Structures are given as C-alpha cells and as structure tokens.
Amino acid sequence: MDHLDVMLLGKEYRVSCTPETRDALLATVAYLDDKFRELGAKSNASGEKLAVMTALNIAHEFLQHQRGNGFDIPGVKRRIGLMKARLDGVLAQQERLF
Numbered sequence: 001m002d003h004l005d006v007m008l009l010g011k012e013y014r015v016s017c018t019p020e021t022r023d024a025l026l027a028t029v030a031y032l033d034d035k036f037r038e039l040g041a042k043s044n045a046s047g048e049k050l051a052v053m054t055a056l057n058i059a060h061e062f063l064q065h066q067r068g069n070g071f072d073i074p075g076v077k078r079r080i081g082l083m084k085a086r087l088d089g090v091l092a093q094q095e096r097l098f
Contacts, residue, residue, distance in 0.1 A: 009036060
C-alpha cells in the first residue's frame with residue numbers, strides 16, 4: 001500500500017492508496033479542491049463550515065444522479081457495449097476483404 005500526501009483546505013493529509021487507484025484519487029482530490037474553491041468564493045465560508053457545505057452539495061448532486069435526474073450510467077454502458085459489438089462485427093468483415 002502506497003501513501004499519498006494531498007492538500008485540502010490548506011491542510012495536508014496523508015492517505016493510503018494502491019498504485020492502481022493513485023490517479024483516480026488524485027482526480028478526486030482535484031475535484032474536491034475545485035468544489036471547495038467554488039463554494040468558498042460564493043459563500044465566503046471557510047474551514048469546517050465550508051467542508052460541511054461542500055459535502056452537502058456533493059451528496060445532493062450524487063443523489064440527483066442516482067435518482068435518475070442525471071446520466072443513466074448503466075444505460076450508457078449498455079449502449080457502448082452494443083456499439084462496440086457492432087464495430088467489432090464490421091471490422092471483422094473488413095479484415096476478410098483484405
């Protein structure tokens with residue numbers, strides 16, 4: 001298990017991660033930091049209040065997507081799978097021509 005030092009709200013945190021999840025964790029930290037900055041600029045909140053308000057906003061966004069007001073991720077994955085199967089079939093036919 002590796003360790004990664006990240007900065008959030010001006011404080012450094014050490015978190016554990018595997019090499020496979022490092023990039024995803026860095027993306028998550030960047031997303032969260034952007035949310036902190038965005039809400040902090042709008043509300044002039046800081047510290048614990050900013051962290052709680054940001055957590056509430058992110059949870060609200062998540063629940064909106066989960067309840068169908070966002071992307072239907074399983075549906076999108078299913079459609080991508082169908083497109084991939086079609087492309088594989090077409091490419092297989094093309095390979096036979098050459």
